[in-house]
Amino acid sequence: MPIETGPAVDEKEVEGRSAEELLEGLQALPQDDPEAIRIQEEVLELYRPLLYRIARHYSGRGEPYEDLRQTAHLGLVKAVHGYNPHRGKKFISYLLPTVTGEIKRHFRDHTWAVRVPRRHQERRGRLHRVSIEFQQRHAREPGIDELAREMDLPRAEVEELLQASEAYSTLSLDLPDHKDEEGSPTLEERIGGEDDSYELVLERESLRPAMCCLDDRERVLLRLRFFEDLTQAQIAEEIGCSQMHVSRLLAATLDKLRERVDRDETPS
Template sequence: MAALAAHQGDGEACARIRDELVRLYTPLVRREARRYRNRGEPMDDLYQVGMLGLMKAIKGFDPSFGKPFVAYLLPMVTGELKRHFRDTTWAVRVPRVHQERRSELNRVIAEFTQKHGRTPTTREIAQALELDLEAAIELIDASSAYSALSLDMPFGEADDESALGDTLGQADVDLENVVDRTSLKDALDRLPERERRVILLRFFGNKTQSEIAADVGLSQMHVSRLLAQTLRQLRRELLS
């Protein structure tokens, strides 16, 4: 009811109601902020970001939807916290020019995908951004270093003690029953030599991405991108 009154009017009474809501839900904001405390940001900053989410929730809550206030509040607070990390942190240091062009890259990819129903190729991205191919590859690789998540960060519902690392998949013992070995061999044989070598080193040679990068003379991020692209290609061929 307090949230309802705060939503419906202004004035001194509503100010008192807003103050009461802030008092009631500040402990919840502190709890949510603490869940992100191991990601390199000061706790005071995280608390202030969470409080911004609380104020937005008080202002935007619409009781006519029939949901309790806290159900609206939690996504607002966690959303502000995640937005803070998305907008202010990079996993590794990258050139300033790449940081500044990341949003432009995302916009080009989103607009192309919406228009064509597929993600653009690297060459199409380069053309849209008026870059040469190597510069586009460097920008894409650098952007992939943005806001890496700690495996120890909380994951799931507010009262869930799970960490993000707990969600990582394990070896699928039934995979051999799904993938036809002969089809996989044929698909591997059709790959370009460099991509086939990277796949073989990773999954048959048990090499790390860093070891593969040193072996083939590429950056670790480039190897990561090649692996992702090649695995998508193999999957499409095997499922077609």
């Protein structure tokens, strides 16, 4: 169904000036100039009724109307900043695909597909509105700390909410990795692989009883060398001896472990 923009919506004027004329004057001004801000507000007010009609056109599809209005408003802000009046096209011809594209992106990125806690479902709409309002004020996306301040929530809660929001939509694992290539493997075939850590489990379990034969100093040496990744020189400084002595102690400790592991693995 086509969206009805209304009669001659692109020919509306503010104080005798068309949107194209307003935006042409906007290009010559710094973004924080009071006159630039006034012009942007005039254009936003001029096309606000159109935004509401577009939002209503997409309502009833699982998303709150207020969210769709905010998304359409963000599309208008982007259109104001991206429109080039010198190309000779009417602003409305640039505005409509920008706004509808923003709304379609909203549906693509914000559709629950995985069950998440109810508190996240309830807060997601507010998160989206706060994010859009921040983008409208600052012309950039907010960071996590900025969202936390705007929503008066702890940073950890916002991080969890953002992760939950990603569950709003999912991709089927049966989809081909490259849709335009015949015989392309599916996402399921490309995800996952062998975990090399499984082979380490047996080795670690074999070492566990062997570690009991080591004294405290030998355990400290192994911890500093293989867990904290210190060099022999750093270990020498840490325990107060020469690097050569550390080398001898490590070699003796490892030999002791090997001998104990071999003895434990030898059938009686």
